[in-house]
Amino acid sequence: MRIGGIDIGSRYIKHVVLDGSQLAETYKVETGYDPLAQCQELIDATRPDALVATGYGRHLIANGGGIPTVTEIKAAARGARALFPTCRTIIDIGGQDTKVIHVNNEGSVMTFEMNDRCAAGTGKFLEMMARALGFEIDNFGASCENNGYQQAPVTINNLCAVFAESEVISLISKGIRREAIAVALHRSIASRVASLAKRVGVRQDVVFTGGCARNPSLKAMLGERLGQDLLVAPNPDILTAWGAALCAEQSPP
Amino acid sequence: MSNDYTDMWSSLGLNLQAHQGLLGVLSDAYENIYLSQQNRPEGMEYFDFVISEVHGQRIVEIVNKKIEGKPIIGTFCVYVPEELILAVDGVAVGLCAGADVGTDEAEKYLPRTTCALIKAFMGFKLAGLCPYVESCDLIVGETTCDGKKKAYEILNEVTGKVYVMELPSMKNAESKVLWKKEVHKFARKLSEITGIEITLERLKEASSIVNAKRKALQRLSALRSHDPAPISGLDALLINQVSFYDDPARFTSQVNGLCDELEERTKAGTGIAPKGTPRVLISGSPMAIPNWKLHAVVEGSGAVVVGEESCVGERNFSTLFDRNLSSVDETVDAIADRYMTINCACFTPNNERLGDIKNMIEKLHAHGLIHYTLQFCTPYMVEAYRVRQAINGGRFPFLGIETDYSMEDMGQLKTRIEAFIEMIKEGFRS
Numbered sequence: 001m002r003i004g005g006i007d008i009g010s011r012y013i014k015h016v017v018l019d020g021s022q023l024a025e026t027y028k029v030e031t032g033y034d035p036l037a038q039c040q041e042l043i044d045a046t047r048p049d050a051l052v053a054t055g056y057g058r059h060l061i062a063n064g065g066g067i068p069t070v071t072e073i074k075a076a077a078r079g080a081r082a083l084f085p086t087c088r089t090i091i092d093i094g095g096q097d098t099k100v101i102h103v104n105n106e107g108s109v110m111t112f113e114m115n116d117r118c119a120a121g122t123g124k125f126l127e128m129m130a131r132a133l134g135f136e137i138d139n140f141g142a143s144c145e146n147n148g149y150q151q152a153p154v155t156i157n158n159l160c161a162v163f164a165e166s167e168v169i170s171l172i173s174k175g176i177r178r179e180a181i182a183v184a185l186h187r188s189i190a191s192r193v194a195s196l197a198k199r200v201g202v203r204q205d206v207v208f209t210g211g212c213a214r215n216p217s218l219k220a221m222l223g224e225r226l227g228q229d230l231l232v233a234p235n236p237d238i239l240t241a242w243g244a245a246l247c248a249e250q251s252p253p
Numbered sequence: 254m255s256n257d258y259t260d261m262w263s264s265l266g267l268n269l270q271a272h273q274g275l276l277g278v279l280s281d282a283y284e285n286i287y288l289s290q291q292n293r294p295e296g297m298e299y300f301d302f303v304i305s306e307v308h309g310q311r312i313v314e315i316v317n318k319k320i321e322g323k324p325i326i327g328t329f330c331v332y333v334p335e336e337l338i339l340a341v342d343g344v345a346v347g348l349c350a351g352a353d354v355g356t357d358e359a360e361k362y363l364p365r366t367t368c369a370l371i372k373a374f375m376g377f378k379l380a381g382l383c384p385y386v387e388s389c390d391l392i393v394g395e396t397t398c399d400g401k402k403k404a405y406e407i408l409n410e411v412t413g414k415v416y417v418m419e420l421p422s423m424k425n426a427e428s429k430v431l432w433k434k435e436v437h438k439f440a441r442k443l444s445e446i447t448g449i450e451i452t453l454e455r456l457k458e459a460s461s462i463v464n465a466k467r468k469a470l471q472r473l474s475a476l477r478s479h480d481p482a483p484i485s486g487l488d489a490l491l492i493n494q495v496s497f498y499d500d501p502a503r504f505t506s507q508v509n510g511l512c513d514e515l516e517e518r519t520k521a522g523t524g525i526a527p528k529g530t531p532r533v534l535i536s537g538s539p540m541a542i543p544n545w546k547l548h549a550v551v552e553g554s555g556a557v558v559v560g561e562e563s564c565v566g567e568r569n570f571s572t573l574f575d576r577n578l579s580s581v582d583e584t585v586d587a588i589a590d591r592y593m594t595i596n597c598a599c600f601t602p603n604n605e606r607l608g609d610i611k612n613m614i615e616k617l618h619a620h621g622l623i624h625y626t627l628q629f630c631t632p633y634m635v636e637a638y639r640v641r642q643a644i645n646g647g648r649f650p651f652l653g654i655e656t657d658y659s660m661e662d663m664g665q666l667k668t669r670i671e672a673f674i675e676m677i678k679e680g681f682r683s
Contacts, residue, residue, distance in 0.1 A: 056664060073672035097665065108679040111651070114669060 004048030005245030008057030011095030014241040015042045052248040079243025080207040081107040088203035093212035095123045100200045120159035121192040133178045141215030144183045156184040190221035207231045209239045268381035292525045296511030312384045327389040331564045339459035341447040347497025351541030353658040355380030368629040369657040397599040436589035467570035469508035476515045481524025483515040486558020487548045494542035531677045534619035536562035538627040554671045559617040598632035607643035620677045621650035
């Protein structure tokens with residue numbers, strides 16, 4: 001049986017198909033202005049036997065097509081536990097929100113926290129700042145590493161995307177190197193996410209997931225603040241879609 | 254609305270165009286949120302009617318009372334003793350404070366970082382949208398939170414009708430003396446504006462009306478402990494909201510009629526959702542009409558709300574006043590004492606509230622607690638920590654929500670609440 005999970009995020013739609021317990025296919029496309037059409041195209045191509053939707057846009061597809069949904073919180077927890085059976089804490093930084101999830105020994109969600117309603121400290125924030133500094137988002141984290149992130153001479157005080165951008169611009173105009181500003185931006189996000197994680201309580205092992213988990217600097221800084229290494233899946237973007245697929249397995253539609 | 258009330262609204266000084274817009278929005282919201290519910294009890298018809306006439310028929314009644322010379326007393330808080338208002342033949346109305354209206358007007362006077370409820374009561378007044386506030390002879394404020402007590406100063410500049418009761422911050426002997434004095438002073442104020450002397454007879458009669466209302470609401474609350482739930486949380490919330498402005502005797506008889514029906518339902522095992530549906534208790538800041546946001550999300554996500562530890566809810570009716578005393582002074586003292594049993598987060602310490610929440614969880618067989626605070630409602634925001642610790646040392650399913658009247662956080666709110674309900678369901682299995 002081929003089981004699908006689809007995670008309709010604010011920036012990207014991620015779709016996986018499992019053949020048995022093996023990952024058979026993965027897709028990642030921009031959500032764009034017509035996510036329903038994007039989903040339809042993906043599903044038409046993969047034609048899974050069962051499908052569960054998750055993510056910000058899950059109700060869109062559910063209302064249209066009678067597809068069961070789970071929240072991205074449950075799905076992220078399922079996905080993380082499937083890959084890392086010992087994990088108790090999941091930190092998920094997505095396009096527009098940041099979640100910290102605590103699961104018990106059996107993998108059930110015990111509690112979770114999300115960032116406030118604005119995009120401060122999320123993937124979208126990183127993307128905007130990368131653009132302001134002229135970096136490609138894929139190289140943004142590496143740019144800090146090259147600089148040696150321990151030696152950042154500046155700090156960014158604002159996490160509001162709008163105010164932070166002004167702060168960035170004012171640092172640029174002072175002649176600060178963009179790599180140093182990049183370090184400061186990453187630090188400000190890491191400290192924000194770490195405090196959210198501490199509110200939930202950090203239990204070992206900690207999985208870092210979501211698109212931002214691809215960013216090596218963020219991973220290192222966050223790990224440093226939490227006092228432990230973070231586990232990251234080879235393809236962290238699709239972990240939640242994977243988790244959704246596993247939910248389908250549990251209760252076929 | 255069936256009748257044309259334009260002349261009445263115009264004579265009350267409402268902004269007719271904006272008011273028409275508000276009624277349109279309200280009626281759409283009511284249709285979407287309320288009338289779309291499944292398996293509603295028949296007894297809700299009365300409340301549907303009341304809502305459809307919220308600015309119509311009820312205002313006609315109030316205006317007629319006013320013509321008869323009866324005082325219309327507006328309130329914002331369950332600490333204002335309703336018994337005393339009824340004892341001078343007054344009409345007590347909880348004033349409009351539950352919708353995001355007149356915000357631009359309100360923000361001319363108030364900081365943006367003011368809680369939605371305060372902004373709303375200022376907004377309703379300033380934008381000319383509330384026929385209740387326009388009908389009032391006296392608007393009674395109270396020193397519950399900093400935002401309210403400072404806003405009352407401004408509301409008084411605008412209306413010239415505000416009277417503020419000083420509510421202490423502690424519940425020790427000295428504070429109770431202060432509060433008794435405040436209640437006596439309020440009684441004198443009511444006598445002064447009406448020329449009616451509050452006699453023992455009047456107090457007894459008024460108390461029995463209020464008591465009957467509270468008993469009916471208690472009965473409704475107790476019926477919600479059944480599984481399957483015989484009534485939705487949305488409908489029960491609505492009834493609690495209506496309790497603040499409907500005619501008390503009529504309201505009581507309607508609630509009791511509804512409860513008879515709900516009793517039949519519990520015997521037959523019928524409910525608004527299947528047996529075993531996750532049951533959520535909501536606790537925290539008040540939900541003034543038409544604030545149905547949280548209940549709508551919770552019940553739209555496959556759970557049922559079984560109680561509100563809230564001023565629009567349990568805190569309003571959990572203590573009765575049925576003492577039979579021999580003098581007016583003693584009775585007013587005892588009324589003051591009755592109000593001191595309300596456990597609002599504006600008090601320090603407020604341990605009794607923690608006990609109330611635990612009792613409700615047990616009595617109503619709740620599976621999870623959602624702690625609801627309006628943004629910038631500091632007393633409840635801070636107390637959330639102690640609530641979480643108090644319930645099962647933090648192990649009972651708990652979700653803290655901080656929101657306002659706007660719809661901009663609906664996506665996130667839905668995700669959080671759905672995840673919370675998933676969490677409760679997983680708990681069932683393990």
